Amino acid sequence: MHEALFYTKLENQTVRCDLCPWNCILKAGQNGFCKVRKNTDGKLITHVYNKVAALGVDPVEKKPLYHFFPGKNILSIGEVGCNLRCNFCQNHRISQCRASDFKGFHEITPEEIVTEALKTYNNIGIAYTYNEPLTFYEFLLDTAKLAKQNGLKNAVVSNGYINPKPLKELLSYIDAFNIDLKAFASEFYLKQTKGKLEPVLETLKFIANSNAHLEITNLVIPELNDDEIQFKKMVQWIASELSCEVPLHLSRYFPQHELSKSPTPVETLEKLYDIAKKYLRHVYLGNVSDEKRSSTVCSNCQTTIVTRNRYDTLLKRVDSGGLCKNCGTSNNIVY
Template identity: 40%
Template sequence: MHEALLYQKMPNGVIRCHTCQWNCRINPNHLGVCQVYQNINGSLFSLNYGRTSSVAVDPIEKKPLYHFYPGSQVFSLGSWGCNFHCTGCQNWEIACPDTYERLFSSRTLLPEQAVSMAREHHCQGIAFTYNEPTVWFEYTLDCARLAKNNGLYTVYVTNGYMTADALDTIGPYMDAFRVDIKGFKADTYKKLSKIQHWEKILATTERAKSQWGMHVEVVTNIIPTYNDDPEQLTGIARWIKTRLGELTPWHVTRFYPCRDMLDVPPTPFETLEKAVEIGQGEGLKYVYMGNVPGHKSETTCCPKCGQVLIRRHGYDTEICGLDNDHCRHCRSKLYIRLSSPTEGE
């Protein structure tokens, strides 16, 4: 166990957690919504510090991040627990464990070990992914700080439901914020994730970019009858354009039935293509279709001259039209983060 960083002691041994936007009020010997923060004798402890459910070397495109160190390998770490309870969660075995048996029997990987392994496997960065990293906050903070000191980039693959205190604490050590925007109205978030105050996710994402200069990319997993209506898709696209900028990538991904949503069909290709049209119609320069390997939208083209900049097929990536973060052909600045200059490729 590891004492939590962001909490407030209240009368009668009660604790108020300030890590995520649930701001759980936790009675003695009880757990927060995430099931991995526990009030023990009037102090808050993280039960999953260093406890890994998943460890892998991934292409950065798998997160998905398309404009952040494209073609690089990232050391990916996941733990246990989540502050959402999504009905169609594809990682529900680790996000919503029924017992603590797997948590306490899982491998412990200290930050020093994680950074060492990332370097041994020739990764350029570390990503906190698979489950919600906010509920692994103290570990991700320690690991990110050490990673930055060792020249590695850092990535949060998140639902965005963290507090401003948590964001500002980890902000100096986090390079990329890959956020899920599951819909654009309260009813959708209540049905899919059982949360309220979904607008705070938007505020957190905007702060990650404006206050801390993080690279931001947005993912919307489009689920038939839940968030595939033009009103919500237009709302998401318009918010990205207005608050994050027209060059911010939006990944509209195909839903596949899982967990408690086995009766919902996979997203039709026509729905994804309509989402791409909506995003482009709202002024977004980069809208990518996800979970559809080989689709033409995987390729990154210059929005000004149309030349191919990054060619992709699945996770195979070829940088073919960039000089640093400029188009090699028309010199437009594109705000694509690269590991090294690509001049002369």
């Protein structure tokens, strides 16, 4: 039993969770929308502290993070729970599971995770990923603090659905984020995820104005968010409100969970890629084999500096500081 951060006690043992935009008001015994935080006798308790549902070593490219220590590994952990209800969720077995229903938890402390990360080969740190990591905020924060003390990097892969105050506290410890921008339409968010677009945009702006590295993933789903006009507005917004240097990953959808539409045609991804490249310097296709559109090209001299095919990464023209070996441009690569 671990008491949650960011909640307010109200009358008659009722509490309000202040972690994410749902701001769930919970009577004693009630679970939050995310299924992992519960009002227990007037206290908000997180039921996923010290509990890991998935742990593995992944290439950092798999998060996906293409401009953050390319070619390195990152120890990745996930739990259960999510504060959105995407009907296309690619990880629904853990994200949509109630903490009390999950049978495969591995009990582990932040100290044990950090020890594991320190002895993992070619590893830069810890990624909080697989389910929605902001729903295990307290465990994430404690692990990230300890990791930082030990010289490790922290990366969060998230839907960005969090309130500003807890995000601000987290930012001091997180080195990189990959945030899903699932569409650029409020109706899409309401209908397909049950959440709202606006808080995600606020999160993106907040991170872009911090010292943390930011990349964005957009899962392209046929007919739901592949409209070219809407997509163009999205990439224009990224360029003007965040930066044209923010890497954008266009990921191919495959049928999962409640959505049975056919996979995204590769031609659709290629068309959207061409639109995005007019506004953003670094755009990638994911979930497809396309070395050309997965590799990093220097935005100044057009030299291919990192080649990728799926998770095979080769640093061809990147120096030890992450700069292009040909012309010295940074290309927003953290290395």
